[in-house]
Amino acid sequence: MTVQLEFRLLGPLEVLADGQPVAVGGPRQRTVLAVLALSPDRIVSVDSLMEALWNGEPPTTGRTQVAICIASLRKIFRSVGCRDEVIATQAPGYVLRGDGHLNDVVQFERLVAQVQREAGAVESAALLEEAMGLWRGPVLAGVSGHLAEAWAVRLEEQRLAAYEQQAGLQLELGKHRLMIGELSALVREHPLREQARAHLMLAQYRLGRRADALQTFREGWRISVDAFGMELGPTLRELHDRILRDDPGLMPVHTVPAIANSLVAPAQLPADVSAFVGREAEFELLDGLLDVSAESSSLAVGIIHGPAGVGKSGLAVRWADRTADSFPDGQLFADLSGNGSGPVRTGDVLGGFLQALGVPSAEIPSGLNERAALFRSVLRGRRVLVLLDNAESSAQIQPLLPGNRECCLLVTSRGQLSELLSKYGPLQLSLKALDMSSAVQLLGAVAGQERVAAEPGAAEQLVELCDRLPLALHLAAARLASRPHWTIRHLVDRFADEDRRLDELSRDEQGVRASYDASYRRLSSWAALLYQRLGEHRMSCFSVKSGATLMRTTQIGAEQLVDELVDARLVDVAASGLGKETIYRLFGLRLLHAREQANRHPELPLDGGDQTAAGAGTGAGTGEEHGHAADFALYRIAAPWQQAPCLSPAVQA
Structure with a gap:
């Protein structure tokens, strides 16, 4: 055995190989693996697996389909470097061998017994x-x-x-x-x-x-x-x-040392961006949070969401800095993405917040739930702003919620955070690209207003090539500022080459490509495949019907994938209306990124597990029987519409 597997069942089913997540396939494979992992080193009969899969009503091909699931799981484990036989065949079924691997259910029961x-x-x-x-x-x-x-x-x-x-x-x-x-x-x-x-x-x-x-x-x-x-x-x-x-x-025999009576007022806001323009309407909306926290009986919560590079973090930090006097007990800040290195542990964030609030390290509990409870207790009666940047999910935020109405929580995220929306009804602010005037003003603020005034036409062309996104504009303007001998026209000519534009705007880990890569990595395999195909065929405008044709699936299956792209903010809704077909947009830098992914992954190795994401829409019946051959055949489908990328295939027909 070259790697150690870890089966995690106390929560969403997960498998790790030497600490790295492993995709275990679709619902059937996940169910089979869960049943086996719940009884490690014990025989689980094929009949029990069929009962788990079909609740007592298996199809005539049930035993064959169980065998296919087992074969797929074995292949997955081998692909991550596990050479020993993790799942063994032993009449009348199969055994998941736990020796050398970790299982959180086994570990939990062992600790409780100890x-x-x-x-x-x-x-x-x-x-x-x-x-x-x-x-x-x-x-x-x-x-x-x-x-x-x-x-x-x-x-x-x-x-x-x-x-x-x-x-x-x-x-x-x-x-x-x-x-x-x-x-x-x-x-x-x-x-x-x-x-x-x-x-x-x-x-x-x-x-x-x-x-x-x-x-x-x-x-x-x-x-x-x-x-x-x-x-x-x-x-x-x-x-x-x-x-x-x-x-x-x-009364207790043992006592906990009292938390210091005079807790400090933290000031954790990061440095504000040097050049910030526009967004006055957005500031006015965010100011409504101050009224909520002052008058409401519940916590004031605001969410700023939008695509990568649109300036969510800059807006949040600028507003927090402007309203600092409204929160005399301090401002707490955490980048939940870990500066791009991966989501930070919520318990670590809580530990840092408690220390910033003056709680001695020795009095900070180690458990997540205990830290969350202490955090709420320490904030009771205090007026603190908590700014959480780059949140990925509602579950990541939940333990970091203050418990009192005097506080205010502001979150930035690329997604909608639907669970947070349903529970707290927060203020939502969907951030869009800058208008032309603000975008040109931002370019001049960094590169020099005199250079923009000397080439107004080129300046407008440059900001359009940057999709009027603050991140791209800052990077482009910084290049001009560091090269005073360049004209704006020279940079426009460089950006006009679509094969080079992302390279020009991605000189480091904070560039445009990295920001889109972060959204792309969170897509399911099938949504990533649709994104690639849209880029490959330069479909800057498309409909669900177009997506269904590209993926050879049903419209319902395609709609699920398009919704995933919209939630990831890689695709926008361009036009919709009652009784009318919704049109979606993938343009500019994101379209270039989609093309790049298509070139980078000419044959995406999908497994049967994600087929349910596209709906049983491949017409596959049971789904997992077709395996990789069907995936690759699907990916090689040729699309005849490349002449007019802003029209769906149905429209062009």
């Missing part, structure tokens, strides 16, 4: 914290079927039991301040779990919130009586009586 052998509260609490840290979200998210659902219920019960045990140990160690936020959320989500309610009552009492603890008991009593017509259990009733008489035994 707690029973530990005598010390500190050691046991540390083991449980490590076990809880393995969870990344709802277990087996994205894997469907009755068997997967049954496993999810079982593992979720184990998680809740382990968390209640962990909370009890933390309270025993006197860490009630750190636990109260998570316990409150747990009781709201699971109001019938009496042990969790008892832990919350004790934490509230120890924080001097005696009335809240009694109210927590009364709410539990009402729910129990209404739902089942019976009293709460003896543990809660006894704790209620002890709180009423202020039993000294309720």
